């Protein structure tokens with residue numbers, strides 16, 4: 113294997129290749145890219161080739177490339193943050209690389225060395241660090257992508273692949289405080305099923321959801337609450353993990369999130385919130401199946417405290433309402449909410465207000 117940081121070749125932009133940086137206030141997610149990208153090609157004969165950082169450019173691939181036909185593709189989503197002290201930090205990149213390796217295995221794409229990849233990503237972020245907004249509500253989104261490129265239509269494991277990484281500056285997800293969203297829960301649609309790949313960040317999982325997302329928007333909602341099974345289990349909200357904060361029948365406070373049973377994407381944010389809450393030891397923290405019936409009952413008995421999504425893009429996203437089987441259920445929300453507290457605790461780590469083992473400095 114030659115996927116070594118020590119072999120990294122860096123070709124930086126000439127001054128005329130540099131792009132103007134957009135205003136932080138006009139940043140639309142995923143629309144602006146930094147000046148450079150990282151590429152690491154692979155083929156089955158030679159294995160990994162040397163990593164290269166070069167000016168961002170279009171890819172040249174054969175029209176038969178497997179990614180274009182059988183969606184042999186996977187991706188990751190992580191962020192770099194500019195701290196209040198000016199230092200730049202990644203958040204738990206080892207978790208993203210472990211998840212990426214797991215997805216690669218299921219996609220028949222080759223394994224790579226996670227530590228070497230993190231070193232290469234750090235170098236890319238350093239080179240483009242001027243793109244990271246000077247703001248503690250903004251960040252740099254990192255999109256590692258892995259595609260099968262061999263020009264062959266056989267439905268077979270790839271002999272040629274490309275792992276690349278691109279970067280986007282992103283503005284605040286919420287411009288004025290956490291804004292609760294409304295959800296459409298329609299059990300006729302599922303995003304994930306037992307034995308499937310819903311727990312993996314494969315591109316093929318996302319294309320079929322866009323139509324349903326559009327439908328929820330037409331009905332006046334912002335996101336889809338994905339249900340599963342005849343008992344209408346809550347699984348995820350949009351592309352976020354879901355948390356329900358409630359009182360159980362004994363009156364004890366409980367934070368519930370669905371278990372990693374193969375239907376749920378194992379979010380790094382999900383894991384981090386669970387770990388934080390378990391450290392706080394102030395309420396029960398449970399990974400278990402939760403159904404719409406249980407949520408509605410808690411709602412009726414006024415035991416429902418909060419529902420929120422969790423993911424890298426927004427950290428936490430409170431839920432205002434759920435439209436389900438002809439009813440609109442309003443979810444309570446308070447100023448001093450748990451989601452607000454998680455948002456603050458995670459922000460303290462991201463922006464270096466708190467020194468923490470999860471924050472990895474890039475320089």
Ligand SMILES: *Cc1c(COP(=O)(O)O)cnc(C)c1O
Pocket residue numbers: 189313348350351352353377378379380381382422423424425
């Ligand atoms: C990426 C993703 C998440 C959140 O994962 P994080 O690692 O916390 O960003 C949750 N659900 C789905 C479907 C996702 O694609």
